[in-house]
Amino acid sequence: xxxxxxxxxxxxxxxxxxxxxxxxxxxxxxxxxxxxxxxxxxxxxxxxxxxxxxxxxxxxxxxxxxxxxxxxxxxxxxxxxxxxxxxxxxxxxxxxxxxxxxxxxxxxxxxxxxxxxxxxxxxxxxxxxxxxxxxxxxxxxxxxxxxxxxxxxxxxxxxxxxxxxxxxxxxxxxxxxxxxxxxxxxxxxxxxxxxxxxxxxxxxxxxxxxxxxxxxxxxxxxxxxxxxxxxxxxxxxxxxxxxxxxxxxxxxxxxxxxxxxxxx
Numbered sequence: 001x002x003x004x005x006x007x008x009x010x011x012x013x014x015x016x017x018x019x020x021x022x023x024x025x026x027x028x029x030x031x032x033x034x035x036x037x038x039x040x041x042x043x044x045x046x047x048x049x050x051x052x053x054x055x056x057x058x059x060x061x062x063x064x065x066x067x068x069x070x071x072x073x074x075x076x077x078x079x080x081x082x083x084x085x086x087x088x089x090x091x092x093x094x095x096x097x098x099x100x101x102x103x104x105x106x107x108x109x110x111x112x113x114x115x116x117x118x119x120x121x122x123x124x125x126x127x128x129x130x131x132x133x134x135x136x137x138x139x140x141x142x143x144x145x146x147x148x149x150x151x152x153x154x155x156x157x158x159x160x161x162x163x164x165x166x167x168x169x170x171x172x173x174x175x176x177x178x179x180x181x182x183x184x185x186x187x188x189x190x191x192x193x194x195x196x197x198x199x200x201x202x203x204x205x206x207x208x209x210x211x212x213x214x215x216x217x218x219x220x221x222x223x224x225x226x227x228x229x230x231x232x233x234x235x236x237x238x239x240x241x242x243x244x245x246x247x248x249x250x251x252x253x254x255x256x257x258x259x260x261x262x263x264x
Contacts (some may be wrong), residue, residue, distance in 0.1 A: 041066055056226070061099050062089025066109055075112075082227065083116035088123055095180065099208075099228045102230045128177070135175075138168035142178055143149040149182070154255045155190040156182030157245060161238055190216075190254040194234075194241050201234040201241045211254040220248040 036049035040061055058064050066086050067197060068076055078086075087110065094101040113256060141164075148157045158178055168174070179193035190211050193204040203221045205213040207228050214230040217223035221244070223232020234241040 037040060059106050060090045060093035062086045062241040078118040084118045087113045087118050100105045100226055134169045147182060150249060153249045153253050154187050155249055156188050158193045160195045169211050183208055192245055203232040205230045216248055216252055220244050
């Protein structure tokens, strides 16, 4: 997101979670006015801001924001609503604390946010357990009809076309978490969800263990992200995107440790 901030006669555009200029322009209409500051936690952010603060070691950009607030001596100004926003960002960026979340200080921050009055259980329910009937029906369709498992590669693929999305009256957010579903299958360590949007193919990638899905994303889908949670994009047809994925599985097999070294 982009936060326009005015400090006296100076204006700043603070971009969060947007490591590439084109995403900031396309998604939020970032203009050339104002000094640009980036706060992010992804690898290799693009160099389009005057100040870039990117720490991939952090669990989330929200964790970074909390730390900045504390370092600026403004923790006492943090109210419950702001604390809830920070917690929501930390929770969603770690898959409800299921990856990239093993550092004890993360839970120290969570405890401080709880002291501010947040209801973490209610936040979890609103984010992960309150959905439309259409989403649930689409999830059932995905699991029964659209999930393909590749046992030799310990991988799985889910695809949805624009027509299929329309069939289930797709709304933004309805497919959130679909990419994680195949990882509950025993011996599946790499899952990819390929969704056809109006102007491009969106690719979401998740893995467990040592498989670096961010390297797969950067090699085959012009993307990147974290070791176990990444994204990318493809310009072409859905079937062509699937072909690229399957080609990648052959060249970058999640089940062969020697393949990982080739792409390190």
